[in-house]
Amino acid sequence: MKKVELVAVGRVIRSEGKDGTLKIKLYSWIKREPFFKKVYLEKEGELREYEVEKFNLVRNSPFLKLKGVEDQKRADELRGREIFVSSEDFPPLENDTYYDFELLGCRVETVDGELIGKVVELLTFGSNVLLVVQAGQKQLEIPLVKAICQVIDVESGLIKVDPPEGLLELNEV
Numbered sequence: 001m002k003k004v005e006l007v008a009v010g011r012v013i014r015s016e017g018k019d020g021t022l023k024i025k026l027y028s029w030i031k032r033e034p035f036f037k038k039v040y041l042e043k044e045g046e047l048r049e050y051e052v053e054k055f056n057l058v059r060n061s062p063f064l065k066l067k068g069v070e071d072q073k074r075a076d077e078l079r080g081r082e083i084f085v086s087s088e089d090f091p092p093l094e095n096d097t098y099y100d101f102e103l104l105g106c107r108v109e110t111v112d113g114e115l116i117g118k119v120v121e122l123l124t125f126g127s128n129v130l131l132v133v134q135a136g137q138k139q140l141e142i143p144l145v146k147a148i149c150q151v152i153d154v155e156s157g158l159i160k161v162d163p164p165e166g167l168l169e170l171n172e173v
Contacts (some may be wrong), residue, residue: 006040006047006084007101015075022064022075024083028124029100035091039066040084043077047084065167098130102154108133108142111150111162116140119159131159140168 010026024170026034034055040047050066057063064083066108090096100122108116108131117135124130124143142161144149151160 003026005087005124007087007090007099009034009036009084009085012078012081012083014039014079017070018072020065020071020075022066024064034062034065036085036089038086039064039159040086041078041081042084043081069101086132087172092129096152098152098154103131103144103152103159106152106154106157106159108159108161111160116161116168135168144166
């Protein structure tokens with residue numbers, strides 16, 4: 001599995017107990033109980049696949065038990081590592097909905113067909129999200145709202161925007 005095919009979903013905080021259970025922190029965009037059966041952790045420059053044995057919440061804290069991590073010593077070796085999941089393992093969403101990571105790499109054009117650039121990052125501030133678009137040598141921040149981002153087609157990798165006058169010049173980073 002190549003790292004580019006993976007999506008970061010959280011991080012290992014520490015070991016919990018003697019059986020190799022891991023206390024983890026899931027990223028805020030994971031809104032429901034994890035669905036993944038396999039996770040990938042990077043160790044010594046290589047990605048290693050682990051089968052999920054058990055996931056549970058204790059007082060809103062997530063814990064993960066991985067096959068092959070059978071004691072506290074092995075669990076401690078994974079402390080601080082980012083947790084990745086294959087993008088193919090994400091369940092399909094309803095129409096007109098998408099995962100944030102699916103927007104990365106999308107072309108951004110105006111509704112008139114003028115190429116602006118590509119999405120390179122998403123910035124989240126509470127419930128507000130900004131698309132960071134690489135436009136040549138500069139980066140632009142475009143609010144991810146229906147009034148501006150009028151067409152989002154993750155299948156074809158295209159976002160069509162109708163920015164208000166001055167938006168593309170206003171927020172050059």
